Amino acid sequence: xxxxxxxxxxxxxxxxxxxxxxxxxxxxxxxxxxxxxxxxxxxxxxxxxxxxxxxxxxxxxxxxxxxxxxxxxxxxxxxxxxxxxxxxxxxxxxxxxxxxxxxxxxxxxxxxxxxxxxxxxxxxxxxxxxxxxxxxxxxxxxxxxxxxxxxxxxxxxxxxxxxxxxxxxxxxxxxxxxxxxxxxxxxxxxxxxxxxxxxxxxxxxxxxxxxxxxxxxxxxxxxxxxxxxxxxxxxxxxxxxxxxxxxxxxxxxxxxxxxxxxxxxxxxxxxxxxxxxxxxxxxxxxxxxxxxxxxxxxxxx
Numbered sequence: 001x002x003x004x005x006x007x008x009x010x011x012x013x014x015x016x017x018x019x020x021x022x023x024x025x026x027x028x029x030x031x032x033x034x035x036x037x038x039x040x041x042x043x044x045x046x047x048x049x050x051x052x053x054x055x056x057x058x059x060x061x062x063x064x065x066x067x068x069x070x071x072x073x074x075x076x077x078x079x080x081x082x083x084x085x086x087x088x089x090x091x092x093x094x095x096x097x098x099x100x101x102x103x104x105x106x107x108x109x110x111x112x113x114x115x116x117x118x119x120x121x122x123x124x125x126x127x128x129x130x131x132x133x134x135x136x137x138x139x140x141x142x143x144x145x146x147x148x149x150x151x152x153x154x155x156x157x158x159x160x161x162x163x164x165x166x167x168x169x170x171x172x173x174x175x176x177x178x179x180x181x182x183x184x185x186x187x188x189x190x191x192x193x194x195x196x197x198x199x200x201x202x203x204x205x206x207x208x209x210x211x212x213x214x215x216x217x218x219x220x221x222x223x224x225x226x227x228x229x230x231x232x233x234x235x236x237x238x239x240x241x242x243x244x245x246x247x248x249x250x251x252x253x254x255x256x257x258x259x260x261x262x263x264x265x266x267x268x269x270x271x272x273x274x275x276x277x278x279x280x281x282x283x284x285x286x287x288x289x290x291x292x293x294x295x296x297x298x299x300x301x
């Protein structure tokens with residue numbers, strides 16, 4: 001075999017491995033209380049690398065799925081793929097437990113050897129999901145955004161979880177205390193820098209081990225017009241965003257970022273936050289069961 005044949009064979013092997021042999025990984029970076037319209041007002045070079053579309057939280061107004069635009073219902077809908085009429089979480093009370101299975105269960109029940117991590121700066125997220133938390137390999141309840149970032153980077157570098165979730169909280173605190181403005185923008189830029197550090201770890205694994213990483217950035221709720229509060233069924237409070245490090249399908253791309261949203265019904269034409277779970281399952285090649293009764297559909301083909 002001559003050198004050209006050897007080179008061609010090596011290229012074929014590499015292409016085959018890259019296309020068919022990549023281990024699939026998924027990471028969700030949860031950014032608490034970041035208003036979609038405020039992203040462009042900050043310097044966010046790392047978020048800007050994501051394909052971002054507007055979405056909605058709060059269930060469907062006037063129907064049994066309607067839920068408060070607060071962190072408890074929002075994060076649980078994001079991690080279970082269903083609204084509060086199924087998971088039963090209506091507030092931020094960490095003593096209440098979700099009635100619905102989460103992404104942790106869906107992955108663990110499909111693959112007993114999967115590695116799953118959940119790092120929550122706001123401890124109530126993992127407390128509410130306590131019934132499923134034993135299905136993770138690693139979890140935290142509380143801390144700081146600095147600590148949560150360091151932990152998830154360590155998990156990515158040393159264990160490369162098949163699925164990992166990390167929650168960052170500082171932007172929501174800035175909103176409650178100062179509303180929109182300089183401090184909120186500063187907090188947004190700080191979180192963007194943390195995302196940059198996390199993505200550096202992801203990209204290192206992608207390049208070194210040829211892993212196929214789907215990374216989603218997402219928020220749990222919007223805010224009122226001045227940025228202080230949330231919880232009600234208002235257009236700005238229901239408006240969230242979902243960003244991915246890969247191009248989405250037509251369902252994702254058809255969500256109009258520029259259209260003015262005057263009514264709750266118009267907001268509810270956007271992508272629901274319950275689409276995060278089926279998107280992760282699609283990437284990890286885990287079939288969705290009808291019995292799960294998910295309220296969203298995948299944003300990738």
